[in-house]
Amino acid sequence: xxxxxxxxxxxxxxxxxxxxxxxxxxxxxxxxxxxxxxxxxxxxxxxxxxxxxxxxxxxxxxxxxxxxxxxxxxxxxxxxxxxxxxxxxxxxxxxxxxxxxxxxxxxxxxxxxxxxxxxxxxxxxxxxxxxxxxxxxxxxxxxxxxxxxxxxxxxxxxxxxxxxxxxxxxxxxxxxxxxxxxxxxxxxxxxxxxxxxxxxxxxxxxxxxxxxxxxxxxxxxxxxxxxxxxxxxxxxxxxxxxxxxxxxxxxxxxxxxxxxxxxxxxxxxxxx
Numbered sequence: 001x002x003x004x005x006x007x008x009x010x011x012x013x014x015x016x017x018x019x020x021x022x023x024x025x026x027x028x029x030x031x032x033x034x035x036x037x038x039x040x041x042x043x044x045x046x047x048x049x050x051x052x053x054x055x056x057x058x059x060x061x062x063x064x065x066x067x068x069x070x071x072x073x074x075x076x077x078x079x080x081x082x083x084x085x086x087x088x089x090x091x092x093x094x095x096x097x098x099x100x101x102x103x104x105x106x107x108x109x110x111x112x113x114x115x116x117x118x119x120x121x122x123x124x125x126x127x128x129x130x131x132x133x134x135x136x137x138x139x140x141x142x143x144x145x146x147x148x149x150x151x152x153x154x155x156x157x158x159x160x161x162x163x164x165x166x167x168x169x170x171x172x173x174x175x176x177x178x179x180x181x182x183x184x185x186x187x188x189x190x191x192x193x194x195x196x197x198x199x200x201x202x203x204x205x206x207x208x209x210x211x212x213x214x215x216x217x218x219x220x221x222x223x224x225x226x227x228x229x230x231x232x233x234x235x236x237x238x239x240x241x242x243x244x245x246x247x248x249x250x251x252x253x254x255x256x257x258x259x260x261x262x263x264x265x266x267x268x269x270x271x272x
Contacts, residue, residue, distance in 0.1 A: 080266040081253035088176040096171040103129045108206035111181040115198055118209050123164045127153035135208040
């Protein structure tokens, strides 16, 4: 196997703009638009649209009164919570064109073999073999989709026929994290060559596809992409009840903002 290069992926997961927790007045968020699509001009500054990076310029009004006591002029600030993902990556040289194997030939003794089994099942329309490539939690989700949303074998066979067709699939690289192996694949076509991450873990002596990392079982999408150095998402304070589940990291980021905004500009947390 080729040597592994250990690279840090800095996912700037939650960049919370602020120092000020407020609800902007409706007029400062909206611009009247006529039926012909043009914006109506109004000299009143309250009608301007202020994005989160210009909060210090929002005019005071009934919904946002001036400070009740003597204070300095407002200063725009940014607070960043940075999640650092460490992983090892190796690139297949050359990229590997994945074969199609029968269920009898399929193996799951390596992540690569498990990927071939998974893609072969989808490319040949074998729904049962496809489901068998997932861990128990993902299997249960697929079974629930078939039962509750009528998304069973016929549904996926139709999608696979359109999605895969006769397109060749290339295996590009292998990402190793704590507990998971991610294999990036690509459809070798002029219109679809973006890397597609496939996540696997070792369960009961074999490698299985999983949606442990938060992606749906039928998509297997990750929140980071190895070719990128990171991703910045600008957010504003949000009710925690709206951030349940997939918003767990934003909840953590928001807590760091509330705790540390007056003493530092950023916080770095490891995430593996």
